Amino acid sequence: MTTIDSLERFLEVELQAWSGKDKTSKSIQRGPVIAITRQPGCDGESIAKTLAKKLGLVLYDWEIVEQIAKDTHVSQQVVATLGEQLRSELDDWLTGFGGTTRLSSHEYLQCLRKVLFTIAIHGNAVILGRGANFLIPSEKKTLGLCLVAPIEVRTANIMQTLKLSREETLKHIVRTERDQRLWIRKYGHADVNDDINYHMVINTALVTEETIVQLVKEIVRARS
Numbered sequence: 001m002t003t004i005d006s007l008e009r010f011l012e013v014e015l016q017a018w019s020g021k022d023k024t025s026k027s028i029q030r031g032p033v034i035a036i037t038r039q040p041g042c043d044g045e046s047i048a049k050t051l052a053k054k055l056g057l058v059l060y061d062w063e064i065v066e067q068i069a070k071d072t073h074v075s076q077q078v079v080a081t082l083g084e085q086l087r088s089e090l091d092d093w094l095t096g097f098g099g100t101t102r103l104s105s106h107e108y109l110q111c112l113r114k115v116l117f118t119i120a121i122h123g124n125a126v127i128l129g130r131g132a133n134f135l136i137p138s139e140k141k142t143l144g145l146c147l148v149a150p151i152e153v154r155t156a157n158i159m160q161t162l163k164l165s166r167e168e169t170l171k172h173i174v175r176t177e178r179d180q181r182l183w184i185r186k187y188g189h190a191d192v193n194d195d196i197n198y199h200m201v202i203n204t205a206l207v208t209e210e211t212i213v214q215l216v217k218e219i220v221r222a223r224s
Helices: 004-019 046-054 062-070 072-079 086-095 105-122 149-162 164-190 208-223
Strands: 033-038 059-061 125-128 143-148 199-203
Touching: 033 208, 046 059, 046 125, 046 208, 059 164, 062 105, 072 105, 125 199, 143 208
Parallel strands: 033 125, 033 143, 059 125, 143 199
Antiparallel strands: none
16 A cells, blocks of 8 residues: 555655656657556556566556545646646647536546656556556556456455455456446447557466566567
């Protein structure tokens, strides 16, 4: 679990690094952006950490992105690391979502889109969850990855991790998948279960972490 203290330290380091870049230079070699969508219980968190470590990227898990988006002041600091041209591009892109959210959800969704856009611009990132596959413009994303696994495997994993009964675990999976599906449909305007929304879909019960890392490395190299 990401604590407030660790989040503040993380952001301080990242903001300093981002602010030190030449934001207007076209010659900057920005690293890849890997967005991960995963089914509950498919070991997505562990795989995301391994990918970030092996590829030398920064992992932005859902908790970090969520906290940044909810804190308007921090969101403004994050966006401030963009150059004028990129901020203009961000504004143009956000206008395409006018009227897609209502009431109190609007500010949060705008902040979330800004945060994800900024992370993608700076690159060198593995982003886990928070609709990154659907809220980041396709041209800013190197790889959209979806991790899945059979229900029995996912059930066993969650039972062990959360110490739940089988019945409680199945309810947890159904609720989580329903919420994810509805959220992506409402705000990402897509079907989270449609394979065409991703560059690659991997069954983590059949493919090892080592193989996943090698596959991702090859795709990133081919798209760089």
